[in-house]
Amino acid sequence: MTSSDVQQGPLRERLQRFPQRLAELGELVRNGSSRFGQLRQALAGVSAKMLTQTLRT
Template identity: 50%
Template structure:
């Protein structure tokens, strides 16, 4: 039996609107997937949001990011610095001070994060209704 010829998708179909790069989900080692994982991280969103209005010191970020541990704050800031979203600046004074600020790349992601926050605000009531319905119903075992 010979293989069937490949057919082109119908115009207007979902498949025809997708590019080849969208055809398969990115692998774990794909740089795009790693960047999306970084941006989807809970603390990344919080810290970038806190730095939106200007540089902050470590303690200020810790206090502003309610619930973050110092270890997690350090890890997240290092990751954001490594990825180029955040810059770290030291001021040489009697007591050295370290400031964290968004880079131009960090500023460039603010619009996308604002869109996600806006969507969350617009849909939170429906999400909460769904959560309540899910939590109150008896779940069938599969």
């Protein structure tokens, strides 16, 4: 994998969206969503593993 692949590929797109997804997660928690299933459903596209790791930190 070259640096140009990373600059133009799907990984770059996901990395660019990551801060937005964390902000959405924070907003959901502040608004009272606290069940894992509710958060996972609201954040479609985020894996259960990633959501679990984020919530534990």
